Amino acid sequence: MKLLDEAREAVQPLLKSRLDTLPTTLRQRAAHHFAGGGKAVRPAFVLATARALDADHDTALTVATAVELVHNFTLIHDDVHDQDTTRHGRAALWTVYGTSEALLVGNAVCALGLETLDGLKGVGRLARCVTDLCEGQSLDIAFEQRAEVSLDECLRMSAGKTGVLLGCACALTALNAGADDEVVRAFDRFGxxxxxxxxxxxxxxxxxxxxxxxxxxxxxxxxxxxxxxxxxxxxxxxxxxxxxxxxxxxxxxxxxxxxxxxxxxxxxxxxxxxxxxxxxxxxxxxxxxxxxxxxxxxxxxxxxxxxxxxxxxxxxxx
Amino acid sequence: MKLLDEAREAVQPLLKSRLDTLPTTLRQRAAHHFAGGGKAVRPAFVLATARALDADHDTALTVATAVELVHNFTLIHDDVHDQDTTRHGRAALWTVYGTSEALLVGNAVCALGLETLDGLKGVGRLARCVTDLCEGQSLDIAFEQRAEVSLDECLRMSAGKTGVLLGCACALTALNAGADDEVVRAFDRFGxxxxxxxxxxxxxxxxxxxxxxxxxxxxxxxxxxxxxxxxxxxxxxxxxxxxxxxxxxxxxxxxxxxxxxxxxxxxxxxxxxxxxxxxxxxxxxxxxxxxxxxxxxxxxxxxxxxxxxxxxxxxxxx
Structure with missing residues (x-):
């Protein structure tokens, strides 16, 4: 899809320059993960939201990069939690460098995402989103061990795992475009x-x-x-x-x-x-x-x- | 030591109210870890720095809480990496709830620390400190598997694991006290x-x-x-x-x-x-x-x- 391809292309330079600021060991390992690319769904939503609100493009790129980094933190860690050995047809990070090392790269990538947003609005919102993502993944693991899970519980977990970050991506874009609370909330619910x-x-x-x-x-x-x-x-x-x-x-x-x-x-x-x-x-x-x-x-x-x-x-x- | 006892006491209410904002599952699990207390070394440094600079006490408590949360994230994760089964004489979090669950609590506690600083200066600085802590732990693991490690390398690792957060704690306090760059840097090096x-x-x-x-x-x-x-x-x-x-x-x-x-x-x-x-x-x-x-x-x-x-x-x- 053209919007995804464009977003992937647009976000690449800043994403790369942010990753380049990681300390040596982590940077080399993170490179393996990010060489796999990704669909760039969240950056596409950020950029489309920015255009819809006539917002500053560079600010949107920063938001898109921050959110994409946080998203990749969840991917790196989820592969460890789920013991998934491949991602996009390539070896998952933990299978190459070990579990602890992959977890540390994930943590650093998450912190890098939050740092990226420094100076813009909504760092606290993105940090809160990280705790919600953790709760979602935590529920997911708990449900696997339970005999019965209600649809409502599963929906809440899905919202936590997939919904909140997409909502946050759109809300952060609206927030930094100077939109009022109601519009920010609408974009959050959209995501x-x-x-x-x-x-x-x-x-x-x-x-x-x-x-x-x-x-x-x-x-x-x-x-x-x-x-x-x-x-x-x-x-x-x-x-x-x-x-x-x-x-x-x-x-x-x-x-x-x-x-x-x-x-x-x-x-x-x-x-x-x-x-x-x-x-x-x-x-x-x-x-x-x-x-x-x-x-x-x-x-x-x-x-x-x-x-x-x-x-x-x-x-x-x- | 009296300064430590006072700092532990002073930071407790805000620390508790911040932990209370975690989503249900994570909150219950985090409670096990935090019930173990802690030496409150970092809060003591923050509060002493604030008094030395005649800075606002409430702001210092916020900084102390943010830093203490980030510190506890490293403790929770390090116990997993090192497979340490006890902490302060109590069962380490991962031995009670499982590895994945402990890691998720740790990640949420880290994000909570960064969120706590939202609205004050230095969120980006604390986030950068998290990546440095990850690099330090990553080097520590790498060194264990190497036959030879130089003193310089080991010192760099120690600085990453223990020095940067204490430096950051003091620097964030100075920064929020309105100190100039030189003073902030001096407090960083002090820590x-x-x-x-x-x-x-x-x-x-x-x-x-x-x-x-x-x-x-x-x-x-x-x-x-x-x-x-x-x-x-x-x-x-x-x-x-x-x-x-x-x-x-x-x-x-x-x-x-x-x-x-x-x-x-x-x-x-x-x-x-x-x-x-x-x-x-x-x-x-x-x-x-x-x-x-x-x-x-x-x-x-x-x-x-x-x-x-x-x-x-x-x-x-x-």
Missing amino acids: VELGIAFQFANDLLGIWGDEQATGKPTGSDLARLKKTLPIIRALQSGTEAGAQLVELYAQGVELDEDQTRRAQALVARTGAREWAEAEIHRRVDLALSFVEKTGSPELTALAKLAFVYYSSLSSADS | VELGIAFQFANDLLGIWGDEQATGKPTGSDLARLKKTLPIIRALQSGTEAGAQLVELYAQGVELDEDQTRRAQALVARTGAREWAEAEIHRRVDLALSFVEKTGSPELTALAKLAFVYYSSLSSADS
Whole structure:
């Protein structure tokens, strides 16, 4: 997508010059992680928000860089927490330099993000966002060990993990554009809702993602008995298919290929796939309602990204 | 020490109210760590600096709280990195809630520290200090895996691990007292030198600490073949005793009680103990030279803390 490509390009020089200020050891290690690139979703939202509000471009680039650094801190640490060995098809940082070293790089990158915002408005807001991201990840880990998780709890966790930073990115941009409290709040809610929409898209791809497109085996979340939003919806649907899925999960052992295919069919039969797809649409519409006054075609295009992303990566069969 | 007790008491209400703002899960877990108390060395330096500069007390309390939070982030994470199971005689956070959970609490506590400073001067400075602390810990881990580490490298690591935050604590206080650049820099150097003095004291206690007073077996750093400042000095002394220590270390296996006693005697024979004790005195004097214009008896008392601390905890025999 053009807006993402442009944002990635635009933010690159400042991102690189900020990373260059890290002390030697950390800088060399951080380079491995950042060489992998990234989708630049958050910078794209920052830059589009800035244009919609006629805000200063250089300030927006600083905000975009700060937020992108904080985002990468979560990626580096989450790979350790989840023991994920690859990211964007490359070795995850901790597999190259060790767990402690990767954690230290992550911490430094987070501090670098906060430092980047120094002199602009909202450093405290971004720091608060970091604590919310930690709470989201903490809930995520806790839920994996619990037998039952309610949809509300899972939504709160998803908001914490994906929503708050996207909301913060847009809010910080509005704040530094001199927008009043109401507009800042509207942009925050815009980002939070879209973050949740992205989470729904991710969760759907964890069940029906196309292996060739996503790089992960199709149905991997089901195989690993994860409790994502559509899966919780299916488990608690009160349908016959839902009851069978509960039984499969209750065995507590990773599913083989046949069982995974069966689990996919069961989730689909509960209606959870349509429900989650409708939720993406609903969240996108809700998000756009918060910023409709700006009439920005870019914000509209970015808001629909979650659905585009899902459509392009999901497998045709259900 | 009275200055420490007063600082601990003074900072407690704000520290507690800041911790109360953490999201639920993190707050409950952080409570375990903070119930252990702490020496409040950094708050004591902040408050003494503020009095020496006739600065606003409430602002100083905010700075002290911010710095104390960042310090506790490093403690929580270091216990994970070093797999230390206890802290101040209580179970380390990660042994109670798990590694990932402790790391997340630590990250949130760090962000909380930076957020606490929002509205005052120096958020960027404190964030930069966090990256320096990460570099220091990263070097520490790297050195453990290397056969040879020079004294200079070890000093740089010690400055990163202990000096920069104490320097930052004093500098932030001076900065917010409206001091000019030169004074801020002087207080920074004051703290950095004392941080290194503390590191020398710690390193000496790691060899000759009294088991009953420190809670750690005497000679534990030698037993674990650690390369601390006095040990490196001994290893590289070019003396006969130094050569024998090199041989002991080259075996690469943890030392038993007899070997540890022998290693203690060898280090002493190289003169490394006297050297390190002299280094504490030299650093304390150097530190005081940076702030002598203030004529503050409190700063003088605190500066001598490193030596008091070492004297009170070390065993009489060498």
